[in-house]
Amino acid sequence: MTDTGTPAESRPAPVTLRMIAEQVGVSVSTVSRVLNAGDAEALRWASAQTVARIREYAAARAYRPNPHAASLRTSRSSLIGVLVPRLQDFVLATVYEGIDEAATENGFSTFVTNSLDDPASRAVRTEMMLQRRVEGMIFGDARDDDALLADLAARGVPFVLVSRRSADHASVTCDDLLGGTLVGRRLLEAGRRDLAVLAGLPFASTAIERTRGAVRAFADAGLRVPKERIAWGPFDAAGGREAAEKLLATEPYPDAIFATNDFAAIGAMGVLRDRGLRVPDDISLIGYNDTPLAAELPIPLTTVHSPMHEMGRHGVNLLIDVLGGADPESVRLDPTLIVRESG
Template identity: 65%
Template sequence: MRQPQPRAIRGAADQGTEDRRIVETEHNSPVTLRTLAERLGLSVSTVSRVLHAKPDEQLRAASEATVARIRTLADELGYRPNPHATSLRTRRSNLVGVLVPRLSDIVLATIYEGIEEAASEHGLSTFVTNTRDIPAVQRARTEMVLARRVDGMIFGDAYVDGRFMDEVAARGVPFVLVSRRAGNHVSVTCDDYRGGQLAAEHLLERGHREVAVIAGEPYASTGIDRTAGFVDTFRQAGRAIPAERIRHSRFDARGGREAAEALLGANQPPSAIFAVNDFAAIGALGAARDRGLQVPGDLALIGYNDTPLAGELPIALTTIRSPMHEMGRRGLELLTRLIRGEEVTTERLPPELIVRTSTAPVTITAGQQP
């Protein structure tokens, strides 16, 4: 019978010395499974099973001492799995594609940070692409992402009607929506209806009755739900908000300014404005300033999301805090479960009212009703 190689029968102390010698003489050549197997006197399959198995499965592939030797040498030599080879074996790319309207938007950028952070913890890589909220671009970007054979997708740009999401679902691609909801598809969002209620309750408590809403884009559930929560709360308080005091706009400062200019230019301007996005609220602040109005003396203003800028303005903005980072993390975590074939359900994360300078009790003037 052929005698085993001397390295395979050495004691643990001698083996450790040999392994250290190998590290010291190692050059910059790539460290592969075969490299490790040859130097440890083991088969490639044994080394592969140990390094690619879950911790509780590794002892099925080799003894505890062998597992320790393999992992120690792999760490010392800086072995890294080949993602391409791994995907060929598992039919997985370990890649997640993320679609957002604009990564320049701090809300979406913060959500993506949460996605990326959680993906790293799960051994996944992510990449993001912008769709500018244009359906044709969204469709083209989706095809581009799918061509990269991703394991799953996260959409932050869903239209509330859900028709395009229905098409994606029909292709059998695991996906989760973040920030916005659509149809019956799994999503992780802030409880935006409740956020609108919190904004309304705050203004009602401060005596505001003549209010208006900068409602965002009509196709996004964020603006729809926040506006609905706000309007319903005022109606239940006996103060229905007229349709002309609800203005749709882009989710940016320019859109907020244009909407506020129209609202403040009316014959009976509001005493308070709820903007469904902090940047729209900042635009409204500029429109009020241009008209010589004092915030909060002449006009109370409340935004949504609690972006970092909201608390740093010369007139700090009262806002509804949305758990943006956690939204991204939870979206990725639900996606990993979907990829594994598990059933998951939609999540609504709680909002929080953050009171700052921009909202003050209403000042009653002659002719006004409390």
């Protein structure tokens, strides 16, 4: 039988939302919203002239929406599933506030649950959300090597990540490598030469990249941070206390401690106090995230400000792009070093 169709290699590549956006000069999210909206609703997102240009270009190039996203839209639940390690965690609670705020503005509701960073719990709770026909998911508990996310991507489930990165999945995070670098440079400028790190969870990109940034800054100055100066553990105050006790079990003590989470820094501050070590005279101490408590401590904590609320809002916008058939690029938000008395 003779195939009279056009050879696959000569067919034009299918048009994408990003191609339309670049041609018209608008964002991918604007294109997605216009093409998925009725005439009146489309004018919420763009002018009548821009709406016409988007639709004319899409029609001329025979744009076809992502079938999975389209099927979700026809049975709209208007529900976004959100999975976080712990909502009692100030950082993730703040990120979630941004998610819920942006979701409401875009006509969605959110359904959030805790995974406790347990792989089995994550899998069960993810399936529970999918059974409730969420339109897409936002994960705040991604792992560095994440089989669950790989499986969801293979199944065509729409999702994005916030707070933590994993592989090449679309994500919105703070530029944690830069944040760690800012910490390392600050300590070097203060004359510190022996760094210890309360690194956090070894499978979290936040912990990995913040630690890497600080260690690299010291390496660039010709100073090595030995492995025994890096303690991994939970991000909370109890985890910070335990890690600091290990680091200070023997002398000589480091002259600087970087905790990749403010609450871990607070736990470390308690250990330093108990040992009669002065902050920052004996040991400088720097945290990360700039939680409200950081500025109110007896010794105000130098820390890195992470745009947590903004991260959540960007995560919703990224997911809307995915639901519209786009393949959006990940977003890295800028950190800011907040210098106070501790380091």
